[in-house]
Amino acid sequence: MKWFFGLVLLLNLLAALWGTLSQRAPGELHALEVNPQGVKLLPGGWKTQADATPAAGTNMPLAEALPAGVPASELPATLDGAKRVDTTAPVASAAKTVEPSTPKTKPAEASKAEKTAVCKQWGELDGAQLSRVRAGLAPLKLSGAESAREAAPASGKFWVYLPKRASQEATRALSAELKLKGFDNYPVSSDGDFQGALSLGLFAKQQGADALLAKLKAAGFSDARAERRGKAQSFTTLRFASLTPDNEAKLAALQARLLPGVPLQACR
Template sequence: MKWFVALVVVLNLVVAMYGTLKQRPPLDVHAQEVSPGQVKLLPPSWKPDASAAQASAPVAAVIKAASAPEAKPMASAAKAQAKPAAKAEASKPAPAKPAEKAAEPAKGKAVACYSWGGLSDSLLARVKGGVPQLKLKSGQLEEDSKEESKGSGRFWVYYPPLATQAETKTLSAELKDKGFTNYIVSNDEFKGNLSLGLFSKEDAAKTLVARLKAAGYDKAMVKSKEQTSKQTTLTFKDLDAAQAEQLKALQKKLTPGIALKGC
């Protein structure tokens, strides 16, 4: 039983050392003094039996755990600190991607619309001769024509027809006898009226009317003659930059006095 007593002593020493190591910084175990009376030397031929070996296994595990450096607590602390950092990193919003650049307008895209008018028949023929160089597509050119009336700068003196054609003929003969040249209109809206003259100045026309009234023919009248002409406007739509520049150059060349207008 001597070996069992020695084993108990060793266990007591290990437990005492473990308690000391838990309370104070680790010290060199070999530097601790042990009373000689507490140490029991075992004979060289001593061997522990199986039950003693099993009993000493937990003690060895305790000694190993006590002598091991504090790596596991430090590793656990580092791991605990890493988890919140990882969570904070994961909670950060992802960096915003740079906004994609807006699509650039396609080359040759329609950029302009112009109208060119009013063009007389002669000017229209001239302009249409230059239009093919613009290389227009279907639907890019529209044509709009209308009739316009404007004064011609001439003044017409006339006398309204009488109740019957025979009376009008008699009146015409009387006027001719008194020196007023005339004829009966037969081919327009004033059919049956007596035409007494066409003047370039309004004063001259009014002078003739005054002479007729003095002679007893007080129904003579003056009318400003109007001319009807056709005016055409060309509309150029959906022009690209090159076509717009060519159109401007064409307008300056063919009709300097008729400018292009935006539409």
């Protein structure tokens, strides 16, 4: 009797199993099939990609999120060893800024140029000499700084006179007074600053002019004067600073040709 109940129970189980299998679609059975070669055992302590990825804003390297001792070849598809990109690291620019190179004078070359440059001066030159020198410098494209001074004429007589008066009547009265005291005189009739003055004499030497001047002042003519006649001479010195050896040679050749008696000298 027991085997009969067992047989009935077995038949009920088979009927229930058959009813379950008959309700599934044929395509779902293939979906349940698994290729044994595609099955890979996961290592102990393995985490999902969401668990292994560090929180946003951290720079935790990928190796710290993986189990220790697991080679990259055995990682699942979600942890295939791909490198993480650190979004916080600065990105180097592909284009490099190239600074323009500026030529610089070497200190040795600058020092050498300073040592070779010289300063020369030429003079003193009178008016005629200065005109010749200027004409000679023009083709050489050389120019020098000019310094001039005026000097009394080297030759000429010393003139003693009394300045002109405010009117002709005053001049005639002064002339008559001078004659009464023994001083010969005559009025200056030529044009110029001395027109109307009373001339008392010309002397070749300054001692003679000074002697007459002293007598006039002793006689009461305190405004008597003595001057050397002739135009004051102007002398010019040319200064050439920072001459290169080539320009110095050109200047020396010009000096020897134009004015051998007026040498070039080092600047003082």
